[in-house]
Each structure stands twice: as C-alpha cells, then as structure tokens.
Amino acid sequence: MRAKTHLTVLLQRHLAAMNLPWPAKAAIEAPREKSFGDLAANVALLLGKEAGKSPRDLAEVLALSLRNDRAVSSATIAGPGFINVTFSPAFWQETIGQVEEAPETFGSSHVGSGKKVQVEYVSANPTGPLHIGHGRGAAVGDSLVRLLRFAGYTVRTEYYINDAGRQMRLLGLSVWLRVRELAGQNVAWPEDWYRGEYIIDIAKKMLAEDPALAALPDEQGVDRCFEHAMQSILDGIKKDLADFRVEHEVWFSERGLVAGGAVEKAFERLHAAGYSYERDGALWFRTTAFGDDKDRVLRKSDGSLTYFASDIAYHNDKFNRGFDHLVDIWGADHHGYVPRMRAAIAALGKDPQQFDVILVQLVNLLKGGEQIAMSTRAGQFETLADVMTEVGADASRFMFLSRKSDSHLDFDLELVKQRSLDNPVYYVQYAHARICAVLRKAGERGVFLPPRTDESSWALLAQDAELKLMRQMDRFEDVVESAALNLAPHHISHYLMETAGELHSYYAAHQVLGAGDDALTRARLGLLRSAGTVIARGLSLLGVTAPDSM
C-alpha cells in the first residue's frame, strides 16, 4: 500500500508540474513477474488517449522524472504507455521499521472512517443445535467484523432470534409429546416435528424437574415446553459460538419486536407511502413496485403475521438505530428473499445501497469422501460442537474462510482433521511457529534483537528473498482495505498463504543465526520478527491463533 501510494503521489506531482490531470482510470498494479519490476503504471497510456498526446513520449518524460526520486531504483518503459517501477532496497527496508514501530496497528486502515456498521449473522432458529453450515456463516461473519474494525469501521454485532411463529410452536409441541411419551402416555406424532435426540434430552430434564408436568393440559404443556426448550437450545447455541470464538453483542428477540408494536409502525409507514393494500382478507405489500415478480403478504387472512412482516419491522428498527450500513449474512438458499427485502427497505424510505447481504453457500459435509446428509428436523446432522471437538476451531475457521462465501464448500472431516498439506492452516501457523522458534533460539544463544527502530541495520537486508518478503508485508494494508470494501474475508487467508510462502522460501535460502555476521544476524532477526507480526495480525483477522510452537 505504501508503495502504491508513494508511486501515485509521485506521478501526480510530476503530472501536475506538466499541467496534466490524473487520469480517471489509472491503475497501479503489483507485479506478476519479476521482470515487471515492483509496480507498473498505465498512466501515460491513458493520458495519451485523453489528452491526445503520444503515450510513449509521456511515458518517457514520466520515467525520467521518476528516476530522480530517491525511492526509485529504476523506471522503464514497457509496452506503449506502461512504466515499470522498481523501488530501491531502502524503500522496502522502511517497511520493517513501520511494522516494528506499530506492531498492533500495522496494516490497519481508515477507509471505514468511523462509519457505523451492523453485522447480523448466524441468527439460526433456536430449534436445534448449530450445525456445520451455521459454522460457516459464523466464521464469515465474525471474520468480517474483525476485518471491518481493523479497517476503521465502528461495528456492532447482532443475532436475530426467531422466537415467534410456527416453527417455534412445532418445537414446543415436539418436546411436549416427548414428555407425554416418557410419562407413559400414548401419543400421535404430527407430520412435521423435531425428532432429534436433543428433544428427548430436554423432555427428560423437564420431567425430572417437575414429574407432574405431563398431567398439564396440552395448551399449557406446549407453552411450558416451548419456553424451556428455546431457552435451553439458545444456551447451547451461545456456548457453541463462544467455543468457536464468535461473539454477538446484541441478541435481538423477534417476539419483543412484535410485542413492542414495531410491526404496526412499519405497516403504517408502508401504508402512508401507498405500498400496502387489503385483498382477500389479507394485508399485502406491493413489492412489484420495486421489481419483485409478485406482491407479498404481510398479514395473513387469519390475522397472524408473516415472517416477512416482522423482518421488515426488524430492518426498519435497525436503520432507526442509526447505522450507516447494514450487513446481513444469510444462507444461500434464501437468495430469493433479497429483492423482497430491498424493496421493503426502499419502501420504508431508506437507501437500499446501505444494505448488503452476504450469501453463504451450503457446506457439503464429507467424511473420508462419503457425504453426510444433514437435516435439523430429521435429527441427523453433524453439530458444530462435534466438529469443534474433532478438528478444532483453527482448522475449521481457516477452511471456511479460504473460499469466497458464495461458492460451495466441501468440508471433509478426515481431511481437515489431518495435519496434511491439504490443510493450509498449518502452513501458515507453521511459518509463525518457525519464526518464534528462531527468536527463542537467538535468546538462548544470547543474541539480542536490534531495537525496534534501528533503521541502519535494515540496510543490510538486500537479498532477493528478503526484499520479496518486505514487499509482501507492505501489501498488507492494501489487502485489508480491499477485503473490507468487498466484504471478502477470504482475501486475508490467501494473503497469508502467500506471506507464509515467502517466509518459508527465505528461511530455506538464508541462515539467520548462522549468518556469520552479528550485525546481519540481528537485522535478519528483526525482519523475522516483523514478518511474524504481520502473519499473527492476519491470522487474528480470521480469528485463528498464531501459535509460538506446534
């Protein structure tokens, strides 16, 4: 980032001196091949086009003035209007100093400029334990939150509890029937019911606490069971998320929202704006006015609310809480719901641009290549908690975050469990542990690291592998920024893979403790320490630990 910024500033200054504007589509690119130099700019090409001058002449002039800059070691013309720029070793060496001076904040950015963002994620119905699909949403959401905060946003996190509606009624009924069954009564099972083991556990526990429970009338029994079951399941969800290092600051209840009259308030707004009408005894929302293919029901003819109705009220409430931007993380199977929600937001007089949905694709859970089917209602699934105990939070988080969220993900328990190369988290963690091992060994041998701000020692680091590592470190802020702006935490894991690669290459090519020169050894120790800092910082954005040893 520093390199890109520096080159941009330089070019702008030289162009201004020549009375030329900064072209609108200027692109400064990181190199793909060594021969391209450190950075390439297409400024001359674009300017030539815009100002009607020869790109080659412009490039010549720009390259000439760039060569006069202390930080630039070469600037060459490549192709019509491209300039390849190589920075001097001194320029890259400064990167170490920047990491060393601010190890906690290196790479952080101000693109967020304090904007208030709310991220709502997981929000699974409390009808059963979290499974691995929820885990992916949790990992993506949590990492995004860490990322946005690091990029300068003010972020609040929230879990929306769907504690009203039919599914919850069904949960209460399922537990209630188990209670009666356990009490020796004959029960008839409805078609849709929750048949997981955990339902029986809850029923058993309730019966143990109150043996007279089964004698209650159905209505009361279902209510009691529902309240108890939901609380117990919710407690389990909170524990699972905590074990997965995921936190929600606010747990928002749908029931509370409805009881507070928020739905009626939202209806009034829609009505005042002319977007709702009555038909067939139901209340409708004219979503077709916003491009939806049919209008949607808000209040059913039996007087009860649709899920959509309370969701509209919920998002209205979120906007009214003063957020500049809302991010929802949903399962990809809800994608059809997005246009409807956007329509609602527009109808409420809010800006749909300030609302983003990240769709997280389903996780295909495998065990040694064999697919495991998952269904909450049928009670067959691998819970997130089970996966945690089998493979741990680090490996599963990294796996979830190594692919963009809207692509399918094969999660093979056997593979993730293995400490094999199929499992890149260890490659990155190993790089960090390796650095720590060398620093430890240095201490044992009485070799002391240079002070964090000792610029003169960095000048000794001019090997190719060293400069490449510094250049990679310099990119960190850039990666953070683009990952935050694109709401794409997986960029971080890819960056970490590359960084670890540079570190391992360097490590294999050059001795640190055995460099044969005390000053050089100390300088290299400084480089390792700063590289370790960057890796640890990146891992922390994924919520993955950076172990000192493995």
Add this chain to the structure above:
RNA sequence: GCGCUGGUAGCUCAGCUGGAUAGAGCAACAGGCUACGAACCUGUAGGUCCGGGGUUCGAAUCCCUGCCAGCGCGCCA
C-alpha cells in the same frame, strides 16, 4: 417457465469495480536435512478461463446469447 449463483490446470479453488506473459494448494515427475523446526524448500510438466457474438488501445473480468450444474420461486420460517 422466471430468477439468483456458479462453470478457470487431472482435483479443490483464487483472480472478476477491464491492464502486460492467467495464479495457488493437492495429485504427478526430478531433486534437497552433519545448518536456526523437512508440518519445509527448489525445479519440471500441466490451460480453447464452458461455447458463440459484441463493447475497445486492451476482456477470465463488462454486455447479449446458447449449454451445463446447484438453489429459489407459499397467506412457510
């Protein structure tokens, strides 16, 4: 039928707000520990970026169209 998402190396995937010669890991092949951690490194091989049009100095990336795959189209949540 309509819509959303995807189609990139043998496999799993990055890259997609247009930039130069399209990348990584795994698998394959050939090498490297008497050196700070070999959970590592070096090298080789591997491509019609699904097909076809278009936009322009330039397209994996944007537009149109066809094919394939997954998902969604309730007064369910």
